[in-house]
Amino acid sequence: MRGINWSFERSSSGILVNLVIKSMNYLTKRAFQAIAAALIIGSGTGPVPVQAACSDEPAPKVNWIGCDKRGVDLSGLDLSGAILTRADLREANFSNSRLSHADLNFSKIAKANFDGARMISVRLVAVDGEGASFNKTILDDASLSRAKLKSASFTGARMRRVNFYEADLSRANLTDANLEGARLERAKIIESNFSNTNLKSASLSEADAELASFKGATMDHAVLDKAHLREANFTGADMTKASLRNATIDDAVFEEAVLSDATWVQYKRCRSGSVGQCK
Secondary structure, X not given: OOOOEEEEEEEOOEEEEEEEOOOOOOOOHHHHHXXXXXXXXXXXXXXXXXXXXXXXXXXXXXXXXXXXXXXXXXXXXXXXXXXXXXXXXXXXXXXXXXXXOOEOOOOEOOOOEOOOOEOOOOEOOXXXXXXXXXXXXXXXXXXXXXXXXXXXXXXXXXXXXXXXXOOEOOOOEOOOOEOOOXXXXXXXXXXXXXXXXXXXXXXXXXXXXXXXXXXXXXXXXXXXXXXXXXXXXXXXXXXXXXXXXXXXXXXXXXXXXXXXXXXXXXXXXXXXXXXXXXX
């Protein structure tokens, strides 16, 4: 290897090889940079951020961290695994695009259009997305904890096992959506519409659902413990084996709701066949 001097000495125990490196010219500048980056990461100061190239063409795994993409049309494109952290995506059009495993954490998506997009396991933590549209979008296993999504629309969306922990979905429209196994603990869903929505085995513990509508919703095995359900409407909902331990249900409507084997507010178990009221 260029730049390395080899010297040999004999001793009583055999041949002792001494490798003397007089020059490190064989290391390129890029190698030095890689070593420096590794030392920084190993020191605990965190990874070296990769600089975003906001002018890069849209493509899978594109890096648009912090980029301004307001109002751009990205409909129908493949952006799987894209990095859009802290990007400004307000009023952008992502309809029918592919965004599975993409990272949009802390981005601005107010009034953006994601209708029909495929967004499996997408990360939308703490996004600012008032009025965003996700109609018929696939959001299975997506993370939207602490997202601000007031008046957003999710009609007909598939969101199995989605995480809405502490999200603000006030006045959002989630009619006909599939939220089976979803997490909505401590979420704000005031005046939101869950009519005909599948909430089977979903967790709404400590959620604020005042004035929300769950008409005709499928809620068997759902958990609403300690939820605030004042004036919520559960007309015709299937709440078989649902749990409402310590929930606040003042003026809530349960007309024709199936409450068979549900656990009521004071830990009372509703009799099998209960409809409209817990017997």
